[in-house]
Amino acid sequence: MRDKAYRNITIFFFLLPALMLFVGVLIYPILMSGYYSLFDMRSIRLNGTEAFGLGNYKELLLGIGTEAKKVGFLTLNLPTFGSINFWKALGNSLLLAALSVFLQLPLALGLALMLGKGIKGERTFLSIYFMPVLISTVVIGQLWRKIYNPDYGILNAVLELLGKEDAAHTVMPQGGWLGNVKSAIWCVFIPTLWQYVGYHMLLMYAGVRSVSPELREAAKLDGATDAQVDWYVVIPCIKNILRVSVIFAVTGSLKSFDLIYVLTEGGPYHATEVPSTLMISMLFLRNRYGMGSTIAVLLILLCFAFALIISAAFKEREYYGRKKHV
Amino acid sequence: MAGKNTFDYGMDQYQVGKTNKFVKVLFYIGLVIWAVIDLFPIYWMFTFSLKNNEEVYGANVMGLPKSWLWSNYAKAMTTGNMPLYFMNSIIVTVTAILISLIAALMATYAITRIVWKASNLMNSFFMLGITIPIHASVVPIFITLSRMKMLNSYWSLIIPYSAFSLSMAILICTGFMNDIPKDLDEAAKIDGCGLWQTFGWIIVPLMKPALATISIYTFLQCWNELMFANVFISDKKFKTLPVGIQALAGQHTIEWGPIGAALVIATFPTLFAYIFMSKSIQESFIAGAVKG
Numbered sequence: 240m241r242d243k244a245y246r247n248i249t250i251f252f253f254l255l256p257a258l259m260l261f262v263g264v265l266i267y268p269i270l271m272s273g274y275y276s277l278f279d280m281r282s283i284r285l286n287g288t289e290a291f292g293l294g295n296y297k298e299l300l301l302g303i304g305t306e307a308k309k310v311g312f313l314t315l316n317l318p319t320f321g322s323i324n325f326w327k328a329l330g331n332s333l334l335l336a337a338l339s340v341f342l343q344l345p346l347a348l349g350l351a352l353m354l355g356k357g358i359k360g361e362r363t364f365l366s367i368y369f370m371p372v373l374i375s376t377v378v379i380g381q382l383w384r385k386i387y388n389p390d391y392g393i394l395n396a397v398l399e400l401l402g403k404e405d406a407a408h409t410v411m412p413q414g415g416w417l418g419n420v421k422s423a424i425w426c427v428f429i430p431t432l433w434q435y436v437g438y439h440m441l442l443m444y445a446g447v448r449s450v451s452p453e454l455r456e457a458a459k460l461d462g463a464t465d466a467q468v469d470w471y472v473v474i475p476c477i478k479n480i481l482r483v484s485v486i487f488a489v490t491g492s493l494k495s496f497d498l499i500y501v502l503t504e505g506g507p508y509h510a511t512e513v514p515s516t517l518m519i520s521m522l523f524l525r526n527r528y529g530m531g532s533t534i535a536v537l538l539i540l541l542c543f544a545f546a547l548i549i550s551a552a553f554k555e556r557e558y559y560g561r562k563k564h565v
Numbered sequence: 566m567a568g569k570n571t572f573d574y575g576m577d578q579y580q581v582g583k584t585n586k587f588v589k590v591l592f593y594i595g596l597v598i599w600a601v602i603d604l605f606p607i608y609w610m611f612t613f614s615l616k617n618n619e620e621v622y623g624a625n626v627m628g629l630p631k632s633w634l635w636s637n638y639a640k641a642m643t644t645g646n647m648p649l650y651f652m653n654s655i656i657v658t659v660t661a662i663l664i665s666l667i668a669a670l671m672a673t674y675a676i677t678r679i680v681w682k683a684s685n686l687m688n689s690f691f692m693l694g695i696t697i698p699i700h701a702s703v704v705p706i707f708i709t710l711s712r713m714k715m716l717n718s719y720w721s722l723i724i725p726y727s728a729f730s731l732s733m734a735i736l737i738c739t740g741f742m743n744d745i746p747k748d749l750d751e752a753a754k755i756d757g758c759g760l761w762q763t764f765g766w767i768i769v770p771l772m773k774p775a776l777a778t779i780s781i782y783t784f785l786q787c788w789n790e791l792m793f794a795n796v797f798i799s800d801k802k803f804k805t806l807p808v809g810i811q812a813l814a815g816q817h818t819i820e821w822g823p824i825g826a827a828l829v830i831a832t833f834p835t836l837f838a839y840i841f842m843s844k845s846i847q848e849s850f851i852a853g854a855v856k857g
Contacts, residue, residue: 257672264728268702375789377807497791531704
């Protein structure tokens with residue numbers, strides 16, 4: 240009996256630090272996010288007289304909000320329309336997600352497959368490709384700001400070398416690469432691609448290397464070419480890793496913040512606004528804490544939903560025998 | 566396999582397709598091009614950190630600097646406050662690593678080494694943290710911190726950082742701890758060790774490789790983190806490198822050299838560590854992703 244009590248107390252003490260951190264900083268705040276999202280919080284304190292309900296969600300999703308305005312002696316709750324462009328932000332992050340899945344991941348897969356063939360200098364290539372992943376996004380953002388600089392940036396210098404000054408000159412009058420409404424979203428995507436190809440490549444490479452050599456050998460014996468081996472043997476074998484990569488690319492794009500904040504802060508004219516930058520501007524520029532929480536809640540729900548949808552999509556096509564459990 | 570490419574299986578003859586030389590050369594070209602694309606911006610950053618504006622602005626855009634202008638680094642150090650930001654980053658990162666290591670080791674011990682009913686449930690509970698984005702808690706933590714007047718302090722970053730590193734740390738710990746044979750615990754018990762002694766004398770010393778992996782992973786997460794640092798810290802005294810660089814870049818809009826120097830200073834520790842531990846760093850990322 241004493242033994243059991245001793246054991247239970249020990250378990251409790253061993254779990255205590257982790258639980259305090261985990262519940263205090265992750266679980267409790269998430270619940271509070273949900274709670275705050277139901278209030279029209281315009282200061283950090285709930286004063287008990289605030290509107291309670293789905294007002295924030297209505298304003299965010301339908302674009303119809305209310306704002307208290309003083310007209311003479313009266314304070315009126317006047318409707319506002321389209322003051323927060325959530326759909327534009329969501330659309331931008333979905334565009335980034337699509338670009339990641341359809342440009343970044345195939346590139347990463349191609350590199351991983353080429354490296355996986357046991358080419359000379361494999362490790363050196365691998366180490367170089369992975370290097371940008373480790374560099375702080377702020378550093379990368381500042382570096383690319385310099386690259387995009389309309390006057391002295393390296394991008395325009397390279398374009399001039401290639402004899403394509405026109406391309407540089409067409410964006411120049413409209414605020415340069417990052418200041419142009421049309422080019423800005425691409426300028427935000429390219430550094431992301433540059434940085435994270437190495438990450439996805441590394442995951443896929445690890446998968447490619449874990450495909451048993453006998454399997455390749457057998458396929459080759461049956462007369463498969465290299466490309467066929469990759470397509471029919473290697474890619475189906477690393478499906479699990481591809482699923483992880485797709486989930487990371489999509490949820491990562493939905494959550495993207497650092498790079499956009501450094502490069503454009505969501506501008507010009509919301510051309511690169513994403514939900515996270517919108518959330519931060521709710522806190523700092525508008526003091527709308529309830530609305531900030533609402534965006535956070537929707538973001539989490541979207542991430543979970545996409546992760547589930549992607550997993551389901553991968554499961555359906557799993558016709559290669561037994562299911563793998565990770 | 567090299568050399569012999571035909572196999573005889575009774576009547577049939579099979580030909581093993583060999584990779585075409587031409588295709589192989591194409592592969593190489595592709596790989597090298599991407600390597601150059603990866604390295605060039607980094608090379609450019611190093612070079613413009615040592616140039617004056619004249620060279621950056623056209624005289625010598627891409628080449629090595631003509632005269633190596635180390636004064637840019639001095640400027641980043643003095644007017645840019647880089648030593649302060651650097652120290653702040655180290656204080657925050659190291660403390661966060663220590664806290665999450667200790668908490669993760671203890672929790673993992675309780676979950677994997679002590680037999681009790683809900684241990685699996687507890688493990689799944691902690692694993693929830695891997696999928697939770699930090700965005701989820703920025704607003705409530707900001708509100709709590711500002712009510713407690715704790716914004717602009719080291720703890721306002723250390724506590725969230727260690728909490729958000731915790732799940733991954735427990736995940737990695739579990740993998741390593743499961744590899745330690747349970748017989749050791751039995752032997753320790755027979756020798757009269759209690760649970761605490763077994764933990765302190767047997768398990769922790771055997772967990773050194775796990776500690777390295779977790780530290781690397783946590784270091785990279787915390788060292789580069791921007792959102793929390795940006796929201797919770799506005800006082801210069803507590804700014805970490807990512808926020809500090811943002812401030813510095815706003816200050817030096819005309820002179821490029823000092824900004825380049827600051828970028829290099831912030832990147833240097835990571836790349837330096839990478840040169841020596843590239844394999845274990847890569848492995849820590851694979852471990853984090855495959856199970857996450």
